[in-house]
Each structure stands twice: as structure tokens, then as C-alpha cells.
């Protein structure tokens with residue numbers, strides 16, 4: 001175990017850029033939003049200083065409206081290194097940093113709280129709290145519908161870009177006619193990444209959103225259980241943070257309870273949470289593991305939690321091997337293509353946290369699988385859940401960081 005931890009820290013050191021960590025040196029050479037939250041959680045276990053710097057660097061690029069962009073571009077990295085880069089997004093944060101204009105699941109308050117727990121530093125907490133609150137306020141103001149659920153406007157905002165849950169709404173998106181060069185397939189086999197058609201649609205959606213000044217949802221508008229769970233988990237963490245700082249935790253707790261009830265009312269069915277198309281109101285039934293992540297929510301009704309656990313055991317092989325990102329019995333399941341089946345450590349980590357109180361035995365099994373995965377495959381971006389063969393890039397930061405946290 002000591003050897004795993006040492007190797008993980010070595011990956012994090014190699015990916016450190018002096019103020020933030022790249023998800024991977026070649027494939028993802030900038031700072032990514034939810035990656036930095038997961039990285040901070042792991043770094044808190046061996047270098048709380050870096051954990052705090054990671055979050056502060058990201059929130060340094062927060063927009064005036066409270067939005068935390070999904071990419072903060074490193075000005076020292078050439079435009080050609082990643083597509084779509086700053087020239088595509090054409091936007092700068094008040095700090096002057098070039099950023100993207102979309103967001104990612106807001107797991108940052110959860111990360112900040114865990115960083116504080118590892119290293120109780122009230123100065124850090126006091127500084128980051130208003131920024132975390134502003135991040136949540138942006139989501140409420142810009143992305144919340146009358147049913148109380150948050151909407152994402154791009155598959156990249158889900159963090160699970162080519163999840164089978166997006167197949168139906170994406171099919172309605174006109175692919176871009178713009179000519180562009182994908183950089184991802186320079187580093188990873190095309191068969192392990194989204195298709196060219198997926199990319200042409202991602203680019204079309206991002207360009208359309210950009211052209212409204214990053215204000216109006218376009219053809220793609222969905223309510224995702226993972227994104228909404230992250231938002232609620234953030235309110236729960238903000239309640240803890242508020243209590244430490246002498247602020248009022250009650251509004252955060254109330255918000256978490258109400259949003260949990262809205263999720264159960266609108267996104268739950270058949271033992272799993274499903275995304276919903278915000279334009280049509282139709283559920284986007286898929287076997288995505290995003291539907292299990294609401295187990296993180298403290299006020300989830302017991303009957304719902306029990307049903308999710310049964311689904312995790314019966315359809316996602318919980319206890320038998322690493323968590324697949326899509327249920328193997330779903331027709332779209334592909335064990336090696338990105339978010340359509342491979343096992344990802346961040347999803348397993350979220351499930352692990354969600355199971356700890358309700359089913360410590362299963363939580364233990366998830367933790368053991370995380371460690372077995374990195375022992376066998378190294379810190380790969382994702383692995384085949386059956387063979388544990390590594391796929392995607394190597395030396396992937398959140399795989400290393402979250403393994404460190406699980407081992408702590």
C-alpha cells in the first residue's frame with residue numbers, strides 16, 4: 001500500500017504546474033474544474049498547501065456571474081495543444097485568464113470541506129466560502145427550472161461526455177460544418193474516445209452557446225442526476241463550512257433537502273436515477289452509473305437508497321469488481337470506450353462516499369476495487385471493468401489523487 005501511495009504522489013508531482021495540476025500532461029494540458037476538486041481531495045492527504053492552491057487557482061478564474069469555467073487555459077501552452085482552445089471560446093475571466101464558458105459538476109464545496117477536515121485552516125475556508133456560494137448562486141440563477149432541477153447545456157458539462165444518456169438529445173443536434181482538428185486522438189486510440197460525429201456535435205453546441213454570450217441553452221438541455229447530486233452535496237458541505245465560520249447553515253441544509261426531494265420526484269424510477277430532457281420533459285433512460293451517485297445525498301429516502309443499492313449489486317456488479325460507468329446489461333455498454341462502460345475512479349469514489357454510512361461492507365468492497373485497479377493498471381484514465389486493462393491516458397491525476405484519499 002505504501003508503494004501505491006508513493007507512486008500516486010509521484011504522478012501528482014509530475015502533473016503539478018506550480019499552482020495547479022493538469023489532469024494529464026499531454027491529453028489535458030490545462031486546468032479542469034472538477035478534476036481540480038478531486039485532485040485537491042487527494043492532495044489534502046499529503047500536501048494540504050497544494051490542495052488549497054489548486055482550488056484557489058481555479059476559483060481565481062471565476063466569472064463575475066459566479067460561474068466556475070470548466071477549463072482555465074494555461075497561457076504557456078500553445079493553442080495547438082488542445083482543441084477547443086482559447087481561440088475557440090474567445091472569453092476571459094475578470095482575472096485575465098482565458099477560460100471556457102461552460103461548467104462541470106460542482107464538487108468543489110465537498111472538496112473544500114474535505115481539505116479543511118484534513119488541515120483545519122479557517123483562513124482558507126473564510127476565503128473560499130463566498131466563492132463557493134457564488135458558484136451555487138450562478139447555477140440557481142442561470143440553470144434552474146421551475147421544477148427545482150438544474151439544467152446542463154452541453155455533454156461536457158456532465159463530465160461524462162459521451163454517456164449513452166446523451167445519445168437521444170445529441171442526435172437532434174446539427175453537427176458543425178466548421179473544420180477542426182481533434183487533438184485528443186493524437187494521444188489516445190480513437191476507439192477509446194468519442195466518435196467524430198459526437199465531436200462535430202459537441203463543437204456545434206459549444207459554438208452556439210458561445211454565440212449567445214454564454215447565456216442561452218441551445219438544442220441540448222438536460223437534467224443530469226450526477227450534476228444535480230453534486231450541487232446538493234455542495235449545499236450540504238456549505239452547511240458544515242458555514243457552521244465553522246459562524247454563518248447560518250440552515251439555508252444550505254434546507255436547499256439540500258428541497259433539491260433532493262425534487263430529484264426524487266422527477267428523476268427517479270426503476271431503482272435508478274435517470275437524466276431528463278429539459279426541452280421535452282422525457283426521461284433519458286440509460287444504464288449510466290450517474291444514476292447511482294445520489295446515494296451521496298443524506299436525506300435520500302431509505303427505500304430509494306435501498307433500491308439503488310440493489311441496482312448497484314444486480315446491474316453494476318457491485319462487490320464483484322470495479323464500478324462500470326454504464327451497466328453491462330445495457331445495449332450501449334462498451335467496456336473500453338470512454339464514458340460508455342469503462343470504470344472511472346471518480347465515480348467509484350463518489351459511490352464509496354455514498355455507501356459509507358448506509359452499507360459500510362459494500363463501501364469497503366468499492367474501496368478495495370479502487371486500490372486493486374490502480375495496482376493492476378496503474379493510474380490510467382479508465383479501465384475495462386472486467387479485465388482491469390487500462391485505457392485512455394496514463395498517469396491521470398484524479399486516479400492518483402483519489403487512490404491516495406482512499407488509502408488514507
Ligand code: 2M8
Pocket residue numbers: 023028032033034035070156158159160161184
Ligand atoms: C474529459 O473531457 C474533456 C472535455 O472537457 C475532453 O474530453 O477533452 C472528461 O473526462 C471530463 O470529465 C474531464 O474533466 C476532462 C479532463 O480530465 O476530460
